[in-house]
Amino acid sequence: MSTSFDAPASSLESKPGTPDFGPATDLVCRECGASYALGAAYACIECFGPLEVGYDLSGVTRELIESGPQNMWRYSCLLPVASYAGDERNLNPGLTRLVRADNLAAALGMTGTLWVKDDSGNPTHSFKDRVVAVAQSAARRLGLGTIACASTGNLANAVAAAAARAGQDSVVVIPSNLEDGKVLTTATYGGILLAVDGNYDDVNRLCSELIGDPLTADWGFVNVNLRPYYAEGSKTVGYEIAEQLGWRLPDQVVAPIASGSLLTKVDKAWRELAKLGLVDDTPWKVYGAQATGCSPVAQAFRDGRDVVKPVRPDTIAKSLAIGNPADGPYALDVVRRTGGAIEDVSDAEVVEGIRLLAETEGIFAETAGGVVVANLRKLLATGQLDGSKETVILNTGDGLKTLDAIADAVGPTATIAHDVDEVTRVISEHHARTPS
Ligand SMILES: *Cc1c(COP(=O)(O)O)cnc(C)c1O
Ligand SMILES: [Zn+2]
Numbered sequence: 158m159s160t161s162f163d164a165p166a167s168s169l170e171s172k173p174g175t176p177d178f179g180p181a182t183d184l185v186c187r188e189c190g191a192s193y194a195l196g197a198a199y200a201c202i203e204c205f206g207p208l209e210v211g212y213d214l215s216g217v218t219r220e221l222i223e224s225g226p227q228n229m230w231r232y233s234c235l236l237p238v239a240s241y242a243g244d245e246r247n248l249n250p251g252l253t254r255l256v257r258a259d260n261l262a263a264a265l266g267m268t269g270t271l272w273v274k275d276d277s278g279n280p281t282h283s284f285k286d287r288v289v290a291v292a293q294s295a296a297r298r299l300g301l302g303t304i305a306c307a308s309t310g311n312l313a314n315a316v317a318a319a320a321a322r323a324g325q326d327s328v329v330v331i332p333s334n335l336e337d338g339k340v341l342t343t344a345t346y347g348g349i350l351l352a353v354d355g356n357y358d359d360v361n362r363l364c365s366e367l368i369g370d371p372l373t374a375d376w377g378f379v380n381v382n383l384r385p386y387y388a389e390g391s392k393t394v395g396y397e398i399a400e401q402l403g404w405r406l407p408d409q410v411v412a413p414i415a416s417g418s419l420l421t422k423v424d425k426a427w428r429e430l431a432k433l434g435l436v437d438d439t440p441w442k443v444y445g446a447q448a449t450g451c452s453p454v455a456q457a458f459r460d461g462r463d464v465v466k467p468v469r470p471d472t473i474a475k476s477l478a479i480g481n482p483a484d485g486p487y488a489l490d491v492v493r494r495t496g497g498a499i500e501d502v503s504d505a506e507v508v509e510g511i512r513l514l515a516e517t518e519g520i521f522a523e524t525a526g527g528v529v530v531a532n533l534r535k536l537l538a539t540g541q542l543d544g545s546k547e548t549v550i551l552n553t554g555d556g557l558k559t560l561d562a563i564a565d566a567v568g569p570t571a572t573i574a575h576d577v578d579e580v581t582r583v584i585s586e587h588h589a590r591t592p593s
Contacts, residue, residue: 177298180215181237184208184385187487195237197299197382207483208385210237217433219404222396228252229287229393235429236393237386238294246323247293248315250286251393253278255401255549260517265534267544272407274398275520275552281318281342282555283311283476283523284419288390289319289379295386296377303328303376307364309357309415309476310339311554316379317346328376330360335475338558356470358480380416384483391419395426398549399436406431408546409442409497411533413525413553414454415477417484420445423551424491443491444542445499446532448474448524452501454485458492459499465489473504473562474524476554498541502531508566510534511556521556529553 184193188206199208217234225231229251233239253276262271276284289304289312296304305328306316313329320327327348331340332355344350353360364381367373377383399406406427412420424443431438447455450472457465465485470478482488492499502510507524510531515521522530529550536542556563570587573579 177239178237178295179233179239180212180235181210182213183211185211197301197377199382199384210385210389212237214429214433217435219400219435222400222435229290229390229397232393232396235396235426236291236389238291239298247290248280248286248319248322250279250290252397255398256518256520258518258550261514261530262544264513264517265537265544267537267548269408269544269546269548272398272402272547272549273514273518273520273552274394274549276394277520277522277526277552277555281311281314282558283315284391284394284551284553285311285315286319287393288312288387288418289315291390292377292379292383292387293319293323293325295383296379299377299383301375301377301383302326303373305364305373305376305378306330306380307357307361307378308380309478310335310558311476312380313339313343313350314346314558317343317348317350320348321346330364332356332360336559336561338560342558356480357478358467358470361479361481388418388422388484391422392426392429394419394551395423396430398423399427399430404436406436406439406441407549408440409444409542409548411444411446411529411536411542411548411550413477413529413551414445414447414482414485414488414499415479415525416482417445417454417488419551419553421484421487421491424495441495442497442542443495444497444532444536445488445492446529447499447501448472448477448507448528449501449503450474451478451480453480454482454488455499455501457485457489463489472507473559474507474528475559476523476525477528498536500532500535500539500541502528502535506531506535508563511563512566514552515556520552522552523554523556523559524562525554526552526556527562 186201186206189204191203228249256273258271258273279286303326330351333352379387430436451470453465453468467481470480507527511527514530571583
């Protein structure tokens, strides 16, 4: 139960030659089922399909989890890491708040209970701290000294900060057009930050090419060659929602889609909990949310296609701007299997979504959160989502990092002189404009 942030990193040296991956057993191809030893592999040699961590999950109890630390490592028994990796020098993210959002529900005309899983409360203010924590753990066990990534912004923050905390080298590669709130924060954590002229898909391709290069022999790209481990970190969002609801599952969840990984892993987490008997196996629906300016998965859903056609992103929701999403087909599978839907909204609606969540619940989301709220409204309006059911929406990042998005839409009520009469005038004008 020791969760000291300053616990020594002694467990690092304790297992030379015998990496401990907790309950993980192998890497399994999601397409053909071929099995590989746990290592820095991410694509099947037989069919090029993506690899996913396989487990032998047994002996997991609610008590075991509840006796763990007050962060995501309480679910170590369900992750590819040694037990209680929280003893190591990492940022110990997770166990973010689940906020009951009655005001937002009322504003949207929902009669069922609405919750916001607010991952802006993580150490670098987005859910990416979770995925990096697992990938960083795996990198250590594989003897990879440098952590690297291709990022749409939040991952850059998470990797640079986690490396700083662990006294590790980092190399972060981003598109050069990202928000200052993501570039400057990343640069402040230190490490190498490479801004590439191009979009995220160009950055991702560059990183894939770098992986064969001798220069990167001891680099773990968290979302490329460590992707199977990285992706598992997103399961903790699903575990936490279930535990915070008192060990039960909600009726439906709305998740943002960039690569599509988070959405699929929330579903995977709930399937695992149901299979292990930790929650009742009640049905749930998974909904996906995109911005219209980068909506390849929503388009495939609407067209009834299995294939996701790559697009060139153009949206203020830069954290979701992946035009060629690796997990798009798997996100489609999850949404169709559970009976959900995937929608997209305009940038103007994203800004309205950010403002609505802030005005009703006091939660200032980044653009991705605005995408989710606006999609929730659209799904309700189009009758695709039942407002009488219990619903959880994911806020995955903090609005302070994407101030540019709302800069033209909001500002002071008035700019006035130091004068009581002016205050009186402004207040009465304000009340006249907004009755009640
Ligand atoms: C990366 C990111 C997502 C989506 O992640 P995927 O797993 O790639 O779909 C959602 N929200 C924010 C804020 C992100 O940074
Ligand atoms: Zn395969």
